[in-house]
Each structure stands twice: as structure tokens, then as C-alpha cells.
Amino acid sequence: MPLARASGELRNRIMLDAAFVRDHLDAVKANCTNRNVTADVDAVVRLDDERKRIQRLADETKAKQNQITDGFKKATPEERTKLKEESGKLKEQVAGFDAQLAEVEVKLRAALAVIPNMSHPNAPVGTDSAANVTVGEFGTKPAFDFKPKDHVDLCTSLALADFEAGTKVAGQKFYFLKNEGVLLELALVQYAITKLVAKGFTPVITPDLAKVDILEGIGFMPRDNAETRQVYTVADTDLCLIATAEITLGGMLAEQTIPEDQLPQRYVGLSHCFRTEAGAAGRDTRGIYRVHQFTKVEMFAFCTPAQSDAIHEEIRGIEEEIFNGLGIPFRVIDTCTGDLGGPAYRKYDLEAWMPGRGNGGEYGEVTSTSNCTDYQARRLKIRYRPKEKKGGGLPFVHTLNGTAVACTRALIAILENYQQADGSVVVPEVLRPWVNKERIVAKK
RNA sequence: GGAGAGGUGGCAGAGUGGUCGAAUGCGUCGGUCUCGAAAACCGAUAUACCUUCACGGGUAUCGAGGGUUCGAAUCCCUCCCUCUCCGCCA
Numbered sequence: 307m308p309l310a311r312a313s314g315e316l317r318n319r320i321m322l323d324a325a326f327v328r329d330h331l332d333a334v335k336a337n338c339t340n341r342n343v344t345a346d347v348d349a350v351v352r353l354d355d356e357r358k359r360i361q362r363l364a365d366e367t368k369a370k371q372n373q374i375t376d377g378f379k380k381a382t383p384e385e386r387t388k389l390k391e392e393s394g395k396l397k398e399q400v401a402g403f404d405a406q407l408a409e410v411e412v413k414l415r416a417a418l419a420v421i422p423n424m425s426h427p428n429a430p431v432g433t434d435s436a437a438n439v440t441v442g443e444f445g446t447k448p449a450f451d452f453k454p455k456d457h458v459d460l461c462t463s464l465a466l467a468d469f470e471a472g473t474k475v476a477g478q479k480f481y482f483l484k485n486e487g488v489l490l491e492l493a494l495v496q497y498a499i500t501k502l503v504a505k506g507f508t509p510v511i512t513p514d515l516a517k518v519d520i521l522e523g524i525g526f527m528p529r530d531n532a533e534t535r536q537v538y539t540v541a542d543t544d545l546c547l548i549a550t551a552e553i554t555l556g557g558m559l560a561e562q563t564i565p566e567d568q569l570p571q572r573y574v575g576l577s578h579c580f581r582t583e584a585g586a587a588g589r590d591t592r593g594i595y596r597v598h599q600f601t602k603v604e605m606f607a608f609c610t611p612a613q614s615d616a617i618h619e620e621i622r623g624i625e626e627e628i629f630n631g632l633g634i635p636f637r638v639i640d641t642c643t644g645d646l647g648g649p650a651y652r653k654y655d656l657e658a659w660m661p662g663r664g665n666g667g668e669y670g671e672v673t674s675t676s677n678c679t680d681y682q683a684r685r686l687k688i689r690y691r692p693k694e695k696k697g698g699g700l701p702f703v704h705t706l707n708g709t710a711v712a713c714t715r716a717l718i719a720i721l722e723n724y725q726q727a728d729g730s731v732v733v734p735e736v737l738r739p740w741v742n743k744e745r746i747v748a749k750k
Numbered sequence: 751g752g753a754g755a756g757g758u759g760g761c762a763g764a765g766u767g768g769u770c771g772a773a774u775g776c777g778u779c780g781g782u783c784u785c786g787a788a789a790a791c792c793g794a795u796a797u798a799c800c801u802u803c804a805c806g807g808g809u810a811u812c813g814a815g816g817g818u819u820c821g822a823a824u825c826c827c828u829c830c831c832u833c834u835c836c837g838c839c840a
Contacts, residue, residue, distance in 0.1 A: 358799090358800065358801095361799070361800055361809080362800060362801075362808095362809095364800095364809080365799090365800060365801090365808060365809040365810085366800095366808080366809090368808085368809060368810085369808060369809070371820085371821090372808095372809090372821090374820060374821090375768080375820055375821045376768090376769080376821090377820095378768080378820050378821070379768065379820095379821095381820090386820070389820055390819095390820050391820095392820090393820050393821090394820090397820095563760090563797090565760085689797095691760085699797080699798075700797075700798095
């Protein structure tokens with residue numbers, strides 16, 4: 307099968323950052339420090355200067371060529387021979403400049419690629435998760451008068467999942483869902499999508515694979531070496547298994563210009579998610595907390611810069627509503643700068659209480675919502691056409707994403723919080739229309 | 751997978767080697783007219799990058815990449831995509 311080519315449009319995507327870096331050099335450097343990222347910011351300016359220099363030379367040479375062409379028609383035969391000769395020389399020069407330009411652009415792109423997005427002024431500053439701030443707590447942790455089981459025991463005793471079969475068929479960290487495990491997953495999907503459609507989100511089922519260019523535009527690094535790569539690549543193609551529908555939903559509008567009056571656009575996408583979990587070997591090996599494949603309902607929004615802060619709060623509110631609706635206790639974390647990753651400008655995590663986790667229960671991340679401002683839009687070339695025309699180019703949209711329901715993690719929280727002394731699990735009320743029972747009991 | 755047709759500006763749609771960044775229509779914006787509106791008329795209306803304090807100037811772009819030529823939307827090659835028909839299949 308032939309490899310699909312990267313489109314020319316996408317190829318130059320990261321170039322556009324250079325001017326911003328140049329204009330905010332100190333702020334960008336400080337941000338890298340806050341984010342605990344080592345990046346040669348000065349190299350960007352240096353390489354950008356070089357790029358401009360070469361481009362000017364190339365453009366001037368091309369202009370000369372065009373002049374020759376313009377004068378060709380009224381030239382005498384002798385003059386024409388001369389002009390052809392001259393044009394040939396210029397052509398060689400242009401080829402040289404273009405080659406240099408391509409080389410510098412590759413370097414510039416590489417230098418820009420490691421620079422993270424700027425950070426929200428209110429995001430807590432800190433280099434690791436210790437600096438994260440809890441900004442809200444919801445629900446009441448269940449008080450058990452028995453020793454609560456973890457989700458692995460519950461899955462096994464209630465026959466909701468088969469981990470051995472998963473390992474046999476696909477390897478460690480794969481699983482089969484069975485019985486009410488299946489019904490619960492489907493119910494969670496229905497619950498989330500139904501709720502979001504009612505809120506005006508457009509439902510989408512996305513591809514489970516996407517091209518490397520799209521992954522990179524969203525901020526993933528599929529070209530990393532196999533040891534550190536977070537996504538699966540498909541051999542002999544330029545495709546990856548997606549790690550989240552954020553990838554496909556964001557890519558959906560790549561290279562488009564959207565009229566301002568069509569913003570914001572809110573989508574709710576359903577997909578499978580595939581993660582190599584490179585670097586997580588040995589961690590969370592039990593059960594379905596950290597797996598290579600799971601199902602997720604994801605929110606995604608495209609909007610103007612003026613709208614993104616409010617939509618971020620809106621998405622966070624929806625995530626809270628979903629977990630409040632499920633009756634699961636959780637807390638909300640305002641992620642600190644060092645923990646934001648590359649694309650996020652600000653990020654909130656919802657951490658659900660998981661009574662079976664660790665020693666006597668622990669919080670575990672169940673959702674995450676990020677405002678990526680124009681970081682992804684620049685790379686994917688998603689612009690909007692403002693109502694009021696102003697000078698200088700079309701601005702980029704802002705993109706936001708947020709988990710509605712990550713099925714495996716939600717499943718853990720449900721099973722562990724809703725378990726009963728007799729080993730059964732009560733089905734959260736909002737899921738009963740789809741599960742069709744109030745309680746999951748052991749099979750005979 | 752096979753055969754055919756086609757990919758041009760916000761949209762529709764001309765353009766088959768030389769002022770073509772691109773006719774025309776529609777749309778949009780501004781103006782005239784009007785008490786106001788419609789209609790009519792006049793004008794403006796692609797994007798990116800480089801350059802300039804600014805006016806402006808330059809380069810590139812007609813699906814993508816490469817080639818022929820002094821010169822390519824127009825000719826040649828490769829690829830991608832869309833449509834129609836056939837085959838196959840959930």
C-alpha cells in the first residue's frame with residue numbers, strides 16, 4: 307500500500323509560531339522554566355533570521371527571473387539566447403536557495419516543536435504534580451462497614467471482565483468486558499452522549515486511526531522512537547491508532563477557515579483509545595485502570611480566543627455534572643504548569659474516589675479538560691474569518707477538549723463506590739435505563 | 751479492485767503556453783438613492799511569507815509533488831481526493 311503524502315498545507319504549519327516567540331522572548335523562556343521544559347528558545351530567533359535572509363535572496367532572484375521572462379517577447383533572437391542563458395544561471399541559484407531554505411525550515415520546526423504552549427496566568431506554577439491545586443470537592447465518600455474490594459475482585463467475582471483471556475489474545479493490559487461490564491460501558495456511552503446532545507453538542511463517531519500529521523498537529527509525537535512513543539503506529543502506513551478522539555475531532559477541521567458566526571462549535575465524539583503506556587511498565591498492572599485500549603466519549607470545541615476561557619469552564623462544569631449524576635465522589639484539580647504537557651494552556655482534572663485503590667482508597671484521574679488556545683490550531687491550520695475585517699491575516703481558532711466519560715476509569719469508580727456488603731454492585735440510577743437492572747449479582 | 755469523468759477564489763463557473771491571482775454571475779462589505787427598506791446604480795472583496803514608519807513593493811499559491819519551457823491554471827509524469835458505472839463485501 308502506498309504511503310499517503312503529507313499535504314503541503316500542513317507541512318509549514320509550525321512556522322507561524324516564530325514571530326510570537328521573537329516578540330515574547332522573555333515570557334516564552336520563563337514559561338519553559340515554569341513548565342519544566344528545556345528548550346533552546348534563542349535558536350528559534352536565530353533560525354528564523356536565517357530563514358528570512360535566505361528567503362529574501364530566493365525571492366529577489368526569482369524576481370529577476372520574472373523580469374527576464376517579461377522582456378522575452380520583445381527581445382531580438384540574439385537577445386533571447388542571452389536571456390535564456392542568464393535565466394538558466396538564476397534558476398540554479400534559486401534551486402540552491404530553496405534547498406537551504408528547506409534545511410533551515412526543518413531545523414526551525416524542530417526548535418519550535420519542543421516549545422510548549424503558554425500558560426494561563428491563573429494556572430498554579432510548579433514543576434511537578436505536588437504543585438497541583440484542588441479547586442473543588444463533590445459528593446460523599448461511601449462509608450463501608452466491610453472491607454471494600456477493588457474493581458479487579460469485583461470484575462472477577464461478578465464476571466464483568468476476563469483479564470486472562472485479554473492477555474492470551476492480545477497481551478498484558480488488554481481485557482474482555484463481559485455481561486454487565488458490557489452493559490455498563492454501553493450505558494456510560496449512552497448516558498454521556500445523550501446528555502451532551504441535549505446540551506447542543508454534535509455527536510460524532512470518529513475513525514480510530516489517524517495520520518501522523520494530524521497526531522503531530524494535536525501535539526503527539528508519533529515519530530518518537532519505539533521506547534518512548536505513546537501511540538501505536540500501523541506498519542507500512544503513515545497511520546496511528548488514536549490515543550484519544552481529541553486527535554480525530556481536532557483534525558476534523560484541519561486546514562479550514564470557519565466564519566466567525568459559526569463559532570463556537572461543540573462536538574462529542576466516541577472512539578476507542580489506544581495507548582502504548584510506554585514508560586508505565588509495572589505501574590497499575592492490575593485490572594483496567596491502565597490499559598492499552600478503552601472506549602471514551604470526548605468533548606471538543608472550536609471557538610474564538612475571546613470564548614475559550616468560558617468554554618473551558620463550561621466543559622469542566624459538564625464533567626462535574628456527569629460524575630455528580632453518576633453519584634461518584636470526586637475532586638477537581640487545577641493542574642500546575644509543570645504538569646500541563648505541551649499543548650495545554652490550562653488543564654483541569656477530575657479525580658474520582660476509588661475505595662479499592664491503594665491502601666484504603668485513593669483518588670484516580672477519570673477526566674481531564676484542556677484549553678489549548680491556538681497551539682493545535684496553528685499546527686493544523688484551523689482559522690476563522692472574523693466578522694469585522696481587520697488588517698493582517700486570518701486568526702487561528704482556539705481548541706478545547708475534555709473527557710466526558712473514559713469507560714474503564716468510570717467503570718472502576720462505579721464498581722468500587724457502589725459495591726455492597728454481599729459482594730453485589732448497585733447500578734447507578736442514571737444508567738439503569740440501559741443496563742436494565744438495579745443491581746449486579748454474582749452468577750450462579 | 752476495474753472503467754470513465756473531474757478537482758480553479760466564500761459559492762457557482764470560464765479559462766488549454768505569455769500582463770491570469772485568474773472573466774462572468776451570486777454572495778459579502780462600503781457608497782448613492784429613500785422617511786426607512788427593497789430594487790437599481792457605483793466601488794471594494796483570496797491566502798501565506800518577505801520587505802516598508804507608512805503609501806507601497808516583492809515572492810509563492812488554480813488538489814499535492816516532480817518535470818518540460820525564457821515563461822505553466824493551461825503540456826508531461828507520479829500521487830491524493832471526489833463523482834458515475836462495474837466487481838466485492840459487514
